[in-house]
Amino acid sequence: MTGTFGSLVTAMVTPFRADHGLDLDRAQELAAWLVANGSDAVVAAGSTGESPTLTHAEKIELFRAVAEAVRGQGKMIAGVGTYSTAETLELAEAAASVGADGLLVVTPYYNKPPQRGLTAHFTAIADATDVPVILYNIPGRTALRIEDDTLLELASHRNIVAVKDSTGDFQAVSRVIARAPDGFEVYSGDDWAAFGYACLGAVGVVSVAGHLVGSQIHQMLDLIASGDVPAARKIHEELTPLFNALFITSNPIPVKAALDMLGRSAGPTRLPLVPATAAESQRVRAALEDAGLLA
Numbered sequence: 326m327t328g329t330f331g332s333l334v335t336a337m338v339t340p341f342r343a344d345h346g347l348d349l350d351r352a353q354e355l356a357a358w359l360v361a362n363g364s365d366a367v368v369a370a371g372s373t374g375e376s377p378t379l380t381h382a383e384k385i386e387l388f389r390a391v392a393e394a395v396r397g398q399g400k401m402i403a404g405v406g407t408y409s410t411a412e413t414l415e416l417a418e419a420a421a422s423v424g425a426d427g428l429l430v431v432t433p434y435y436n437k438p439p440q441r442g443l444t445a446h447f448t449a450i451a452d453a454t455d456v457p458v459i460l461y462n463i464p465g466r467t468a469l470r471i472e473d474d475t476l477l478e479l480a481s482h483r484n485i486v487a488v489k490d491s492t493g494d495f496q497a498v499s500r501v502i503a504r505a506p507d508g509f510e511v512y513s514g515d516d517w518a519a520f521g522y523a524c525l526g527a528v529g530v531v532s533v534a535g536h537l538v539g540s541q542i543h544q545m546l547d548l549i550a551s552g553d554v555p556a557a558r559k560i561h562e563e564l565t566p567l568f569n570a571l572f573i574t575s576n577p578i579p580v581k582a583a584l585d586m587l588g589r590s591a592g593p594t595r596l597p598l599v600p601a602t603a604a605e606s607q608r609v610r611a612a613l614e615d616a617g618l619l620a
Contacts, residue, residue: 334368336533365543396424457485461488462490465491498511537584
């Protein structure tokens, strides 16, 4: 069941200093901690990493720092997707040059290309690099879905190895897993869906909760792979309140609040994201207590 990038990939927050500058030392500490506590790989500069607020130069610095921190222990996947094919190609080349093990390429957002445009966009990127490409299908953020036929066509490309699926569409995911060529992998893009996706044949999850309960999520996925679905379901049910709490407002606001509460602060969010409200913080704290992470 374990995929190319393992079963638990944590979409890492980007640490910022109090002045909102990029904190590379803290990023390396966090990345190293994650791979020592259940994560097989980490994503740098994904949506959880506030990628829209990072400059091109900051992304490259972050890729280099995180790759260095996890080398020999885990893998670093670089979030290089933008709504510009040319810019994505530049970032992909830079990520490869600093040691990225994979490239996460989100569906172009805002400009909403037709499906044939998606095929051309992803193919251009996969053709231009030897670093394995993971497609990122998240219509809730991009306002555009990679439709099943498009996804299956792209899955035949030698260098497109997986999809991070955040559609929550279990029927579509089941069809894709059944019809995809050998070697093409599906990762759940949502913690709440990871159990169900894995039961359908997904290889793992790209997780936010991996910052907090990585070992438990990894154990859940291992149990499914070994056939002990009831024991895995118990872990899923125990962690569901935490999964839900991490999305009571825009990600990564809640998980950054949680990290603060646990003494592993990753600093503030950058505008236009704002700190958690008192009510939101209370919900997050209650979920951490429920999960046994806070007394």
